[in-house]
Amino acid sequence: MEAVTSPQQESNGPITRGCQWLKSLPNKFCDKTTEIARRTKKLGQDDPRRIVHSLKVGLAITLVSLFYYFKPLYDGFGNSAMWAVLTVVVVLEFSVGATLGKGLNRMLATLVAAALGFGAHRLASLSGRKGEPVLVATFVFITAVITTFMRFFPKVKARYDYGMMIFLLTFCLVSMSGYRDDQLLEMAHERFSTILVGSCASLIVCICVCPVWIGEDLHKSVAANIAKLANFLEAFGDEYFKVSEESNENNKSYLQGYRTVLTSKSSEETMVNFARWEPGHGPFGYRHPWKMYLKVGNLTRDCAYKVEALNTYLNCKIQMLFDFSKAPAEISGKIQEPCKRVSLECSLALKEMASTFRKMVLTRSAVMHIENSKKAAEELRSLLKTNLWEEADLLEIIPAASVASVLVEIIGCIEKISEAVNELGKAASFRKINATVLPEQQDSIQQETVQQDSNNTAILPVPHCVIIVAE
C-alpha cells in the first residue's frame, strides 16, 4: 500500500500544499492584522501621549506647509520654503527637551556654518574660477575631518552631536553652492530663515500643545525606581519566610519589578541630557540640578544589585550543590522576626523617600525608618551571637545568615540614597517639612506611591497630605 500511495502523495503534495497555503492566506492575514491592531492599541494605551505626539507632528507640518501654499508667504522664501517643512519633520521630537536640543543645535549650527561657508567661498573665489573648487574642496575636507572627530568627544556627543552634523552639512552646502549659484548670500539667508521658521513652529507646537517634559519623566522615573526596590523589600519578608507554598500573585509582580532598575542607566543618562535643554517648568526651576539625578540613580542601581542577590535566595538557584535554598523552618523561625522587620523598615524608608522625592519635599521621616531598621539589625546580630545555634548544622544556617548579611548591606545602601536625595533636595530647593507626619497620613502617602506607580504618566500631585511647616 505504501508504495502505491507515495507517488500519489508526491504528485498531489505540492499542489495540495499550495492550495492549503492559499486557503490559509486570508486567515493568516487576518491573524497578522489583529495582532498589529492589538499591539497598536496597547502602545497607545501604555502611554496616550504617543497618540498626542503623532497628532502634534501632523499639525505642525500642516501649519508650516501654509508657507508653501500661500503666495504672500511663499514669495518671501521662494523654493526654500520646503526646508521649513523638512525642519519640522527632523526637529519635532517626543519631549520638549529633545525638540529644544535639536532645534537650538540646528539653528545655531546653520547660522555659524552659513557664515563660515560664505567666508570660505569668498576666500576661495579670490583664486579664480579654476582655483576655487580646489580651495573649497580643501576647506570642506578639513572641516569634515575636524567636525567628525569632535563628535567622538563624549561631552560633544551627548549634547551637540546633531549640531555638529548640521554644521558640516550647511558648511558644505553654502561653500560649494557659491560655485554654481550667484545669489549665494540670498540662498544662505533663505536657508537660515526657513530653518528658523521650522524650528520655531516645532517648538511652539511642542510646548503649547500637551507638552511632554522629559525632566518630569526623569523625576518620576527616579522616584519609581526607588519605589520598585521598596516593593520588593516589602514583599520579600513574607515570601522568604512564608509557611505555605502558595504565593500571593501581587507579591510575584512586586518581586520582579526591580529588574528594570538594573538596566536603567543609559535611559537615565539620555533623559538627563535632554532635561538639561528644558527651561524652568512647573516645580522645576531654572538650572534645576538634573545632573544630580544621575548620582541618585547610580546609588539606586547599587541597591538593586543587592536586591538581586536577595532574590537569588528566593529562587532556589543554589539548591543543587549545598542542598538548600532556604533555611529549614526551625532555623528561619528564629531569625524571622528581626529579618522581616529589617526588610519592612527598609521598604518603608524607601517608600518615604520615593514619595517625598516625587512631591519635592524634604523630610526626616525616612531617616526614622533607617534608624528602626538599624535597631532591628542590631537585634538580629545579638540573636545570631547567642548560642541558640550550637546544635544546628552550619550548612543549614548559611542561607539564613547570608540573607541577614545582605539585608544589613541594604541598610547601608539606603542610607547613601537618602543622603543623595537630601543633597539633591537642597540643591533643588525642595520645601522643608518637619517630620511630623501622622500615621494615617503616612498611610495615604504610601497608597499614593503605589497608585502613581501603576500609572506612571500621572500628573505630579500637589502635596496635600503632609503637614507643611515651612522653615
Next chain:
Amino acid sequence: MEAVTSPQQESNGPITRGCQWLKSLPNKFCDKTTEIARRTKKLGQDDPRRIVHSLKVGLAITLVSLFYYFKPLYDGFGNSAMWAVLTVVVVLEFSVGATLGKGLNRMLATLVAAALGFGAHRLASLSGRKGEPVLVATFVFITAVITTFMRFFPKVKARYDYGMMIFLLTFCLVSMSGYRDDQLLEMAHERFSTILVGSCASLIVCICVCPVWIGEDLHKSVAANIAKLANFLEAFGDEYFKVSEESNENNKSYLQGYRTVLTSKSSEETMVNFARWEPGHGPFGYRHPWKMYLKVGNLTRDCAYKVEALNTYLNCKIQMLFDFSKAPAEISGKIQEPCKRVSLECSLALKEMASTFRKMVLTRSAVMHIENSKKAAEELRSLLKTNLWEEADLLEIIPAASVASVLVEIIGCIEKISEAVNELGKAASFRKINATVLPEQQDSIQQETVQQDSNNTAILPVPHCVIIVAE
C-alpha cells in the same frame, strides 16, 4: 588699621582683580588648550579608528563633491547634486552596519515615498488648483500621524527609525512640490538618484577603506566581558584571603574591570541592531546569529551581579553593623583552600570560554574547569558540615559562609553562560575541537586573552595554539 585699609581694598579691589583676571587669561587659555590637546590625543590613542573614520568622511565628501564641480557630471543631476553631498554627511557612520542601515533605510524610504508622494500629488491635482492644497495637506497630515506613531513600535524603532523619518520627509517634499514645480517627476527622480549616489559613495568608502565591522566589535566585546569576570575571580581569592594589608596594583585594576559589564546592556543591543545589517565578513558568515549574543550578554551580566555581591565582601561595607567585613584569620584559614580553588577554577573556565569564543572554536575544556570547581565546592560543603566550627562565634562565620555561598552560585551562572556559548557556537558553526589542549598551550591561550584584553582593537587572532581535530 583695618578700617583704613578696607576702603582702599574696596576701590582697588575690582580693578586689581580685573587686572589679575586679564593677566591670568593667557595662562588659562594655555591650560585649556593643553587640556583639549591632551584629551584629543587620548581619544585618538584609545581607538585610532576614530582618526581613520574622520579622514574617511573627508574623503567621501570630497569625492562626491566632484559631481558638483565637474560640468558633465553636474549636468546629469542639476542643482540636486548637492543632495549627494548631504547624503554622505548624514549616512556615513563609524561602522559598516550603521552606515548600511542608514543608507538602505534612506534609499528605500526615498524610493517608496517619492512614488507615493507623486501618486498623492496626481490624485490631488484632479480636484483642481484650489482643491489640491487641501487634499495634499490632508494626505500629508495622515501620513505624518501614521508614520510618527509607527516609530514608537520597538521593532520599527530599533531598525527602521531613520527610514520612517526619511519617508515622511520625502513624501512631504514630493507631494507638496507638485503645487509649485511643474517638473515634479524629474525632481523626484533627481532626488532619488542623488541619494543613491551619496549612499553608494558612503558605503564604498566605508567598506573599502579600513572598514569597522560592528559585528566584530560586538563579538570581541562579549568575549572581553566574560574575560573581565574571569580576571575578577582570579584576583579575588588572593585579595580576600591575603595575609598582609598590601595589595597588588595589578589585582586592583583586575578587581574593578567587571563594573563596566553591569551597564553594558544598551550598548550591546545597539551593536546587535547594527550588526544585523552587515553582510557576511571574515569569520562571520551570512545570517550569523547576532541575536544570540544578547542571551550570552544577559547571562554574563547576571554573573556580574553575583561578582558585585562578592566585591562587597572585599570592601568592608558591612563592617559598621556586624563588626566584620572579613572573617577572622582563624576561620578564613579553614575554608581558604577550597574557596580559592572554586574561585580559580571558575576564573579558568571563564577564561577558556572567552578565549575559545573569541577564536570561534568549540571545546569542552571550560566544562572540565566547571567540573573541577564543582568538586571544590563539594569539598567546601563537607568542610562546612564538619563540627570544626562548634567553638566559633557564628557572627564570625557568616562572612566566610556568605562568600562560599556566592561562589557556589557563580558556578551555576558560569554553567549557564557555557551552555549559551555552546548554543551560539553551534548556530554559528564554530569549529569543533577535542579538549586536548596541553597545559603549556593553555598558558599561551590565557596570555593571549590578557593581551587582547588590554588592546581591545586587536585583530581577531588565528587559532594557532590549539590542536585542531576537526570532526
